[in-house]
Amino acid sequence: MKQFRIAIVGCGNISRMHFDAYVPHPDRIQIVAVCDTVPEHVQEIQQQYGVPQGFSSLEEMIQGAAWDVAVVCTPTHVRKQVVDTLAAAGKHIFVEKPFADSYQDAQHMVDTCQQAHVKLAVNQNFRYHYPFEMARQQVAQGKIGHVAAIVHQDLMLRQDAGWRIQQPRHALAIMGIHWFDGFRWILGDEATTLTCALNTSKAIQCTGETEAAITIQFSRGTLTSYVESFSSPRDRTETILIGDTGELVLTYEQMQLFDRDHRKTPREQWENPYRGTNKPVASFLGLDQLLTAIEQDAEPANSGRDNLKTVALLDGAYRSAETQHPVTFREGTPL
Known part of the structure; x- marks a missing residue:
């Protein structure tokens, strides 16, 4: 080595x-x-x-x-x-x-x-710190069938300081960049359309947005709904992958598999080895x-070339919020 x-x-x-x-x-x-x-x-x-x-x-x-x-x-x-x-x-x-x-x-x-x-x-x-890589493997193995939808919430009370609070792009630039990349990584697929709305809460001192609501359509049909908040008194971060034959539920700590025979308790459960202090x-x-x-x-x-398609989603979200229109992509590249 x-x-x-x-x-x-x-x-x-x-x-x-x-x-x-x-x-x-x-x-x-x-x-x-x-x-x-x-x-x-x-x-x-x-x-x-x-x-x-x-x-x-x-x-x-x-x-x-x-x-x-x-x-x-x-x-x-x-x-x-x-x-x-x-x-x-x-x-x-x-x-x-x-x-x-x-x-x-x-x-x-x-x-x-x-x-x-x-x-x-x-x-x-976050491909590893959050269990995106674990989910990617299960999806690739067909564990839940075709992923019809992703529902993601990232709610927290977060007050940054220094240069970050002076930037016109805030919550999505800080956390959205992780989630956009994670959706792409799990699915091995690229977006075709994205819509976004932004808001800024008076509870947080910053120039840019603290709240975001985003919908993304991927080329193989997966519909993703994502909500970000930096002003929520109660922390909650959860990603739900809804497939034809099952459902994966991701948190920082673990990933759980549910299906029709296991709706209240998971069929399988995995701890995330890169959580917390292992970040x-x-x-x-x-x-x-x-x-x-x-x-x-x-x-x-x-690579930077791969990450262009993640930045395209981040940039597209801000563009959609500004124009109040959907943003479209071809193979992950903005049109």
Whole structure:
């Protein structure tokens, strides 16, 4: 197994999940450098995780340290410039989500990395942290037959701070990007139409939306209904997959299978091994997919090109809410 030298761009809160994910795997990952425009953040990370080199800019880190892959933990609105700089330096890139603020920016970054012959992957860690991968396997095996509908609720009381609350895109950019990707991942299918309505609750301090109601039609007929709330006093996150012969019910903790003979108690039940405090493991799995793709000169399942279709749903939701009209897609690409 090859060891890769990793540099982390951005030392904010989300970066700590990445450090916690990679430090237990020294045979695979050696974190050699970090950079952030706030020197105190760099110093804190170096002291806490023992990173040997710290820099105040990306350009300084490119010139001053030897490394193979960048993990980008910057705010989304500065990511395009960061990816451009990394690609020009010939660095492979693992980027936080949402990958981009717009489909146009995401397409630009994918094209830039392709032209530079570097690989680009996205940390869609909820494919594992939430039991989407478990459901994908059961659906692929025909455990519930054709999936006629997905009903998803994500309700919480969430007050963010800092740069996030200044952005015009809020709840969907933070959480919707996970769920859009999860629906695609479970079904192995792409959307054909999407409608969205947004609202902002006075209970939460932010510029963007706190509430969303979305309907998505997929090409093989699955109808998805999704509600997001950042102002709900009561937390509830649940995904119900309704199939011809059964039903899967997903929460962060577990997945349950029901059918006509088992309507009140599950026929089968699985615990999610990546739940709760095991969340960093899901990010390691994502990065390792990229590293394996580099070794094999292949495209990872979580590639930037694949993630374009997730960003298309996010971007389409905002466009539908603004125009009050459905957004249409062809093979996951917006029309």
